[in-house]
Amino acid sequence: MRNVLIFGISALLLGCPESPVDRPEISDDCALEYAVAVIDVAGSEDAACDAAFDAAHLADEGTDEQWYEYHTDAWNNITDGMKEQCGEELDVRAEFLYNDQIIRFRCIAECDGHDPDAC
Secondary structure, three states: OHHHHHHHHHHHHHOOOOOOOOOOOOOHHHHHHHHHHHHHHHOOHHHHHHHHHHHHHOHHHOOOHHHHHHHHHHHHOOOHHHHHHHOOOHHHHHHOOOHHHHHHHHHHOOOOOOOHHHO
């Protein structure tokens, strides 16, 4: 009985394990529309690619602000193509801020230095 009590108390102290976060699936068409919109607000493919590189690889150094600005501008000025392919849900918008989606952008835009094997 004592072991059952100890086990029960320890289970309560540990709490429940965290459930995995459900991330939305981003279609290729949605990712393409997003890439076009980001390049448009950045003014050039090179500017968008540079910001994406900084956000994906140098974010720990605080160099990701430009990517967030382009991302925000793209969603604040959402194109018809983005509406159609991506919708307007916040979880989809947030998904594009994850590193794997930023790297996916670099693949779609064929940015200098992107890894084709990672695409």
